[in-house]
Amino acid sequence: xxxxxxxxxxxxxxxxxxxxxxxxxxxxxxxxxxxxxxxxxxxxxxxxxxxxxxxxxxxxxxxxxxxxxxxxxxxxxxxxxxxxxxxxxxxxxxxxxxxxxxxxxxxxxxxxx
Amino acid sequence: xxxxxxxxxxxxxxxxxxxxxxxxxxxxxxxxxxxxxxxxxxxxxxxxxxxxxxxxxxxxxxxxxxxxxxxxxxxxxxxxxxxxxxxxxxxxxxxxxxxxxxxxxxxxx
Numbered sequence: 001x002x003x004x005x006x007x008x009x010x011x012x013x014x015x016x017x018x019x020x021x022x023x024x025x026x027x028x029x030x031x032x033x034x035x036x037x038x039x040x041x042x043x044x045x046x047x048x049x050x051x052x053x054x055x056x057x058x059x060x061x062x063x064x065x066x067x068x069x070x071x072x073x074x075x076x077x078x079x080x081x082x083x084x085x086x087x088x089x090x091x092x093x094x095x096x097x098x099x100x101x102x103x104x105x106x107x108x109x110x111x112x113x
Numbered sequence: 114x115x116x117x118x119x120x121x122x123x124x125x126x127x128x129x130x131x132x133x134x135x136x137x138x139x140x141x142x143x144x145x146x147x148x149x150x151x152x153x154x155x156x157x158x159x160x161x162x163x164x165x166x167x168x169x170x171x172x173x174x175x176x177x178x179x180x181x182x183x184x185x186x187x188x189x190x191x192x193x194x195x196x197x198x199x200x201x202x203x204x205x206x207x208x209x210x211x212x213x214x215x216x217x218x219x220x221x222x
Contacts, residue, residue, distance in 0.1 A: 045211075107154055
């Protein structure tokens with residue numbers, strides 16, 4: 001157990017819908033990262049937050065957005081869902097002050113029908 | 114951005130065999146992590162190894178940053194070692210690893 005929690009574990013929804021994925025980092029970690037893992041694209045970085053502020057952006061679609069709250073948990077919002085958004089979404093956390101080792105949550109498996 | 118190549122892409126072993134997985138990267142790196150994704154999809158940290166050699170039980174890793182590669186050694190493999198192994202180096206001031214496509218390992222009893 002990495003100490004990073006993600007909910008829900010599984011999510012099945014329809015095209016055009018909006019969903020919210022939630023992540024709680026390890027105790028003491030200030031930085032949260034979101035990744036998408038799909039069969040064709042592999043494991044890709046989406047976005048990073050550090051202590052409530054956006055720090056880095058990767059291949060995140062405009063239909064996706066994220067935020068990190070004062071208690072450091074983070075949410076990833078996916079809207080106008082398409083079939084191609086079906087994937088495993090991971091959250092990771094790190095201290096980000098010297099040792100940047102990232103610890104991954106169990107992931108949320110999203111299926112868009 | 115940095116390019117990451119992992120080899121071999123697929124590996125099938127008999128229980129008890131040893132193996133070496135390789136990660137080549139196109140740029141100099143500040144940090145590198147190895148992960149194991151088990152058959153249930155969970156990503157498990159194996160090593161945080163920007164340079165040098167580390168050992169953890171039957172697993173060890175070596176990163177030679179100047180030559181732009183890292184190796185993961187698995188000795189006396191077990192069926193529970195099955196899954197996909199990813200390396201994720203990152204460069205400069207970025208805290209973001211770029212992942213390779215992974216090595217898929219199947220260990221037969």
